[in-house]
Amino acid sequence: METILNSSIINTIFFGALQPAFWVYAVYILCLTHITIAAVTIFLHRSQAHRSVELHPIISHFFRFWLWLTTGMITREWAAVHRKHHAKAETPEDPHSPQVYGVFSVLFCGAAHYVRAKRDREMVERYGYGTPDDWVENNVYTPLCKWGVTLMAFINVGLFGVIPGMLVWTVQMLWIPFWAAGVVNGIGHFWGYRTFQPQDESRNIVPLGVVIGGEELHNNHHAFPTSARLSNRWYEFDIGWLYIRLFEIAGMAKVKRIAPKLLSADSRATCDLDMLQSIITNRLEVLSRFSASVKKSCHKELQRVARAGNKVPTTAVVNNWLHGMERRLNSMDKQAIGKLIEDSPRIAKIDELRRELVSLWEDRTVSPEDLVQRLRDWCVKAEKSDIVPLSQFSTDLRGYRTAPVA
Numbered sequence: 001m002e003t004i005l006n007s008s009i010i011n012t013i014f015f016g017a018l019q020p021a022f023w024v025y026a027v028y029i030l031c032l033t034h035i036t037i038a039a040v041t042i043f044l045h046r047s048q049a050h051r052s053v054e055l056h057p058i059i060s061h062f063f064r065f066w067l068w069l070t071t072g073m074i075t076r077e078w079a080a081v082h083r084k085h086h087a088k089a090e091t092p093e094d095p096h097s098p099q100v101y102g103v104f105s106v107l108f109c110g111a112a113h114y115v116r117a118k119r120d121r122e123m124v125e126r127y128g129y130g131t132p133d134d135w136v137e138n139n140v141y142t143p144l145c146k147w148g149v150t151l152m153a154f155i156n157v158g159l160f161g162v163i164p165g166m167l168v169w170t171v172q173m174l175w176i177p178f179w180a181a182g183v184v185n186g187i188g189h190f191w192g193y194r195t196f197q198p199q200d201e202s203r204n205i206v207p208l209g210v211v212i213g214g215e216e217l218h219n220n221h222h223a224f225p226t227s228a229r230l231s232n233r234w235y236e237f238d239i240g241w242l243y244i245r246l247f248e249i250a251g252m253a254k255v256k257r258i259a260p261k262l263l264s265a266d267s268r269a270t271c272d273l274d275m276l277q278s279i280i281t282n283r284l285e286v287l288s289r290f291s292a293s294v295k296k297s298c299h300k301e302l303q304r305v306a307r308a309g310n311k312v313p314t315t316a317v318v319n320n321w322l323h324g325m326e327r328r329l330n331s332m333d334k335q336a337i338g339k340l341i342e343d344s345p346r347i348a349k350i351d352e353l354r355r356e357l358v359s360l361w362e363d364r365t366v367s368p369e370d371l372v373q374r375l376r377d378w379c380v381k382a383e384k385s386d387i388v389p390l391s392q393f394s395t396d397l398r399g400y401r402t403a404p405v406a
Helices: 002-015 023-047 057-070 075-087 103-118 122-127 133-141 145-160 160-189 220-222 239-249 273-281 285-306 315-322 331-343 345-362 368-384 388-397
Strands: 052-057 254-255 263-265 400-401
Touching: 023 052, 023 057, 023 075, 023 239, 023 263, 023 285, 023 331, 057 133, 057 145, 075 103, 075 345, 133 160, 160 220, 239 254, 273 285, 273 345, 273 368, 273 388, 285 315, 285 331, 285 345, 285 388, 315 331, 331 345, 345 368, 345 388, 368 388
Parallel strands: none
Antiparallel strands: 052 254, 263 400
């Protein structure tokens, strides 16, 4: 009898009194890790690092407590590392660029890159401004950052016993390092589709942002870093934005900024300052539409030049050039593009107009009135070209408006 009792006690200690079915463990892990993901994307990322949404103190402090309990991350350090990532993207100073360190290094050792970066106290001082600096942050969450995850381990052991509890805790501890530090920073700068062409290698991993709370839409985020909404196209879904809207409806959040939306209306008879401002405000969207409109013409011209017996660059090289990604081209690729422009007047015209279009928002030395005149000249030149997509794009450009933010 005593042996049976001792065996029962040992079994309870190591495997817990509950010993639920496997699916219970799975649901428990998914629910808790999803809350952690929501805390990272809504609080750490959108609210603290980019100031795109203001959270009610109750929501804000819940997320702070939850992150202390499940990650041990310090808000100031996380915001500093992320802000430096944006400021130094794809350079040796970027804390976790797969272009610098390699995609597998960032994917599987993303947490190590984060830890290395946060040890730079000068960097944390410079980029960690505006984060919580109250009593609980300075006396609990920062100095006792390891205590929270330790408490979480005891909670899991208390619920499920030593062995299942520690396995559940291990999955929790690996969730953010893998998905946030690894997948978002690694895959999100290496593989996926690009809607916009910011000056980095960011990608939208998939259009449905659920597993990582919307952070899957990483290219959209780098195009509009201060937007509280990461989805941009009708087929994209950002679950983090859904939660923010629910908080807002409940009076527990205030959205401060979202990405501008470009509307198309009837073409103006003449270019004006309002049209110029709409183009500058939505410059990445405008450039994306320009590239899409002439892409087919470029590829047809590429085939024509190749049939004429001339050596041409690959389609991938032409696409990188067309989308303003010259930094991805090596010297031989750039020479090939230069030769293509020499061999094809149509490609040369597209290149000329693309550069002139970009100069409208990159040239800071010209007055708004002069820029409007340059825009007028641009539209005339495009409409008089023998390239139909350019003429059509110019007509569309005259109807661009910026949608008012609701």
